[in-house]
Amino acid sequence: MQTIKYTFIGPIRQVVTMKNLPLKGALRDEQLHIIKEAGIMIKDDEIYDIGPYWDLYPEAQSIGAEMLNLKDDYVALPGIIDCHTHICFGGSRAQDYAMRNAGKSYLEIAKAGGGIWDTVTQTRKASLEKLAQLTVKRANRHLKDGITTIEVKSGYGLSIEEELKMLKAIKLANENTSADLIPTCLAAHIPPKDFEGIPEAYLEIISDQLFPILKDQSLSNRIDAFIEDTAFSAADIQSYFNKAKAMGFDITVHGNQFHTGGSEVAVNIGAISCDHLEASTAKETALLAQSDTIAVALPGASLGLGMAYTPARKLLDAGASLAIASDWNPGSAPMGDLLMQAAILGTFEKLSNAEILAAITTRAAAALNLSDRGKLVHGLQADIVLFPTADYREITYQQGKLKPSMVFKNGVKV
DSSP, X not given: OOOOOEEEEEEEEEEEXXXXXXXXXXXXXXXXXXXXXEEEEEETTEEEEEEXXXXXXXXXXXXXXXXXXXXXXXXXXXXXXXXXXXXXXXSOOHXXXXXXXXXXXXXXXXXXXOSHHHHHHHHHHSOHHHHHHHHHHXXXXXXXTTEEEEEEEOOSSOSHHHHHHHHHHHXXXXXXXXXXXXXXXXXXXSOOTTXXXXXXXXXXXXXXXXXHHHHHTTOOSEEEEEBSTTSBOHHHHHHHHHHXXXXXXXXXXXXXXXXXXXXXHHHHHTOSEEEEOTTOOHHHHHHHHTSSXXXXXXXXXXXXXXXXXXXXXXXXXXXXXXXXXXXXXSSSOOOOOHHHHHHXXXXXXXXXXXXXXXXXXXXXXXXXXXXXXXXXXXXXXXXXXXXXXXXXXXXXXXXXXXXXXXXXXTTEEO
């Protein structure tokens, strides 16, 4: 008979549970459910109870819980969730960054050997094992920052063989880090330069041949595509998404980064999320607000490219659900510091603390179609982040410089 393990953590100055918040629309800080001078009881890998420390203390002692007594001030949040990254890649694009800041255009950089295809070339050269090692290293850096769940995209393979290599590397990496890695197939990133045929023909091969393998080998249940002038058109992608939906995949979309159109595809197909959205106008904002598709802002890409931010304030005020992710990738968003990026987006878009924290916890979980995390409530995963402060507002106020002192993943201190 397996022994149940209980762990009791506290006293914690503030536990910000993120419970009882609506999925959509604007949020006020007063809506945050905060338990002061609290204790958290963990049962194996789940949250068992949260309440006033001294109310729970006698039960913790009576059931023989491991007592983690905190002497300093801490604020507890649910494990942070990064719902859009590209951390499985080979090489670097430092040359792109330097050229872009020197005034070179996207086309000029591409002609000089840069751009997404440069990363495709370098990723193809890397072995599966090397890609897994690099992904683990980046995931563990995220984990130290309190990010316990990380979505990871393929998309630098752009052939059946190389996309499979990337997704197998992500699966291997997931077995070698305490963070949860959620794999997404982005084989429709850009049309591959070495494919002899029109984009629709490439997409047909991927959907007919790669999709069944993803299901058979449990490599991904998520399909993504980049809808943009330099990638795939709305017309190109329709059949691709229809096949994915018919096979039971969750769909997400890179949309409205430089031009509009992607969000309309996302809403019409019933995508879980539409990510980027920097080019969105009032029309696209209203469309998303009236749908169940979650808007995912990627401020790291705005910082990396020196472009406008996603209109997060307008999206929330219109009634949309907003998540925030890092877009950590070698080209447009090399920083990979989600908390700092979220805080900066909050400054420019005038987001409340509740809106920022929901966007990287409970609403980010919804963007990944995960209902077992993102809040500190009974029965959910014991993913807990402890920040060394007595006031949760310090977390965004210090704009990413206040790092967690302790991170728990599935009830285990990592």
